[in-house]
Amino acid sequence: MFKKILIANRGEIALRVMAACREMGIATVAVYSEADREALHTRGADESVFIGASEPAESYLNIGRIIEAARQTGAEAIHPGYGFLAENAEFAQACLDAGLTFIGPPPQAIRSFGNKTVARKLMIDGGVPVVPGMVEPDLDPVRVAAHAQKIGYPVLVKAAAGGGGKGMRIVHDPAELTAALTSASSEAAAAFGDGSVYLEKYIARPRHVEIQVLADAHGNIIHLFERECSIQRRHQKIIEETPSTALTPELRREMGETAVRAAAAAGYVNAGTVEFILDEDGRFYFLEANTRLQVEHPITEMITGIDIVRRQIRIAAGEKLDLKQEQVTARGHAIECRIYAEDPANDFFPSPGKILYLKEPVGPGIRNDCGIYEGYTVPVEYDPILSKLVVHAETRDDAIDRMKKALDEYVIVGIKTPNAFLYDVIDSKPFREGKTLTSFIPTYFPSWQPTLPDRETAALAFVADAMAGRRTTESAAAGPAEIPLPWQTLGHWRL
Ligand code: ADP
Ligand code: ADP
Ligand code: MG
DSSP, X not given: OOSEEEEOOOHHHHHHHHHHHHHTTOEEEEXXXXXXXXXXXXXXXXXXXXXXXXXXXXXXTOHHHXXXXXXXXXXXXXXXXXXXXXXXXXXXXXXXXXXXXXXXXXXXXXHHHHSHHHHHHHHHHTTOOBOSBOSSOOOOHXXXXXXXXXXXXXXXXXXXXXXXXOSEEEEOSGGGHHHHXXXXXXXXXXXXXXXXXXXXXXOSSOEEEEEXXXXXXXXXXXXXXXXXXXXXXXXEEEEEEESOTXXXXXXXXXXXXHHXXXXXXXXXXXXXXXXXXXXXXXXXXXXXXXXXXXXXXXXXXXXXXXXXXHHHHHHHTTOOOXXXXXXXXXXXXXXXXXXXXXXXXXXXXXXXXXXXXXXXXXXXXXXXXXXXXTTOEXXXXXXXXXXXXXXXXXXXXXXXXXXXXXXXXXXEESSOOSHHXXXXXXTSHHXXXXXXXXTHHHHHOTTOOOXXXXXXXXXXXXXXXXXXXXXXXXXXHHOGGGOOOXXXXXXXXXX
16 A cells, blocks of 8 residues: 555645545645645645645646655655546656556546547447537537537537536527537637537436446446436536435446446546436436546445545555445435535625635534635635535435535635525425426526525624624734625524
């Protein structure tokens, strides 16, 4: 086993990986940028190496600096987390070239899945159903229009290099196609340095259901069931749960086996996720594969009892999977809410800034993978995820009740968070009934605004009063202009 691992990431996911290392007796090296001098991951690792300016290109995307940090500290392996370099085949290769173990799949598997059209071809060859559409990127409006006519409107323009919901346009009317191609392509070029786009049939009223797989370097591949990730804003997940209310045991088995086949077709090793779109008739199609740890991996950990990060590390160290498919069992129901610094009443606009007051929820079956602390300033430079709030309970109904309680007790003052919005979603009848399609938010919460009942106003007054007492010295130093009024920023909070 490795003695020392460098974590090439920041925030909550760096801390999540650090926790697994600590449990396994492995020393940790954090890397940090200028903006992250005071971040929790910087403070929490056994060693921390400064790698550059705040802009990601200068630090968390700087392959040379990260490899150098590993050399300098004697780390033997690098865990990339998610985002940044996690799905960068060049980085995985650079690790290997430097004699370091990349805790993830081989560069070739990252390349195969990293491009959506390359992956679609590979899946078709491997007998995995894909969404009807093009298998080569194309920007020629005439040829693309002919394809669109063939597969039928509505169609979805997608970036071949896409990720995080970027570079996607739904087109209902042929007259809108050319403009959609141009705007999706330029968004993709800016985000991924690759403006290639292609078309898929837009599946009506779908769900996003993905399968977690684990593959070792000895040819053993298993799956850890599904995650239902249909509650999304801007094509990005914000609430995930497992099991999915839409799967029968037969469909679960079929999708699991298909995901294993997809991983085998790509020569996959380590933890990965095969994403499917599931239509109303129970037909499912390959969407893409994420060749890394997924943001929502904890819900799978909760129901299976399998620690996915520990498994990643053990697989990377060359261990054989000591689990057979039939030994993997699931218990209960788990839900995750992603807590971002963003304003749900203003199109989920990012809301970085200083955290003036923080109270994390605790209790049976509650797990908060958290990357912030009171007094911390959420930087503007990075993905504004603050924490992943996860609950596990015996049944789905119990898990819903538990999540409501946890959201209720979660107080973050100083920046905007989606907590009150998430509470209303979890508390809604359509959610309780499992009507979780990807259209859920536009259908049921098209223009959500917070409500502040009287008892909450009383709670706000209480917090404001408590904070005023605590902040006298701090506010004198910071200046009053920096501190917003608590009732402008407080999320869902009840007495
Ligand atoms: P997941 O696929 O794990 O559910 P997201 O799609 O929300 O999660 O992406 C997780 C993180 O990775 C986000 O910070 C997102 O901005 C980033 N990300 C996702 N795909 C890419 C990509 N292709 N390139 C760069 N960053 C990405
Ligand atoms: P990304 O790499 O950005 O995560 P995905 O291909 O995984 O892109 O798609 C993200 C989301 O967009 C899906 O979860 C789903 O909600 C929606 N989506 C993608 N493709 C389709 C499609 N063909 N039909 C309907 N919805 C789709
Ligand atoms: Mg995706």
